[in-house]
Amino acid sequence: xxxxxxxxxxxxxxxxxxxLVATGRLRQLDDPALVDLLGNQRAKYEAAQSVVGYCxxxxxxxxxxxxxxxxxxxxxxxxxxxxxxxxxxxxxxxxDRNLRNKVFEAIDVHGDWLARQxxxxxxxxxxxxxxxxx
Numbered sequence: 348x349x350x351x352x353x354x355x356x357x358x359x360x361x362x363x364x365x366x367l368v369a370t371g372r373l374r375q376l377d378d379p380a381l382v383d384l385l386g387n388q389r390a391k392y393e394a395a396q397s398v399v400g401y402c403x404x405x406x407x408x409x410x411x412x413x414x415x416x417x418x419x420x421x422x423x424x425x426x427x428x429x430x431x432x433x434x435x436x437x438x439x440x441x442x443d444r445n446l447r448n449k450v451f452e453a454i455d456v457h458g459d460w461l462a463r464q465x466x467x468x469x470x471x472x473x474x475x476x477x478x479x480x481x
Contacts (some may be wrong), residue, residue, distance in 0.1 A: 353397070354402060354403045354406055354407075354460060355449055355460075355461070355464060356399070356464065357451050357467050357471075359362070359392050359467070359471070361389060361392075364385055364389060367385075371447045373385070375472070378477060380459055380477060381474065381478070384470055384473050384474045384477060385474060387470055388467065388470040388471060388474060391463070391466055391467050391470060393454045394477040395460075395464065395467065402456050402457075402460045405412075405452055405453055405456045406453045406456055406457050406460070407453075408449040408452065408453060409446065409450045409453045409462070411450040412443070412445055412446045412449050413440075413446060416435055416436070416439055416440055416443065416446070417433050417434065417435040418433070418434040418435070419431060419432070420432050420433075420434065
């Protein structure tokens with residue numbers, strides 16, 4: 348459940364790209380493939396950013412639904428993360444159709460989100476290759 352609730356991101360800064368566009372130097376690059384990759388990277392990133400809130404909400408829904416069924420407590424006097432325990436009734440969890448559906452939706456959306464981020468990362472790698480970076 349903890350891994351499902353994480354919305355990983357691949358943050359990018361587009362200052363150099365924006366400067367190339369603003370000054371007209373992007374058109375002067377003598378590498379059409381690189382120009383396409385740069386534009387695609389920006390478009391993919393903006394598309395991902397436009398749905399990040401939606402994805403985050405759906406991905407975190409199971410955790411919210413789960414909180415109705417679990418009790419967290421400390422198992423030691425140190426009150427550290429390593430000493431956190433959880434009480435729950437698995438039969439009750441398994442019987443909660445709403446929770447099961449939210450977990451299903453979260454896994455599906457999580458996979459979609461990771462695919463978007465992987466695609467952005469792969470485009471960045473291709474840009475690096477075009478620029479001769481490793």
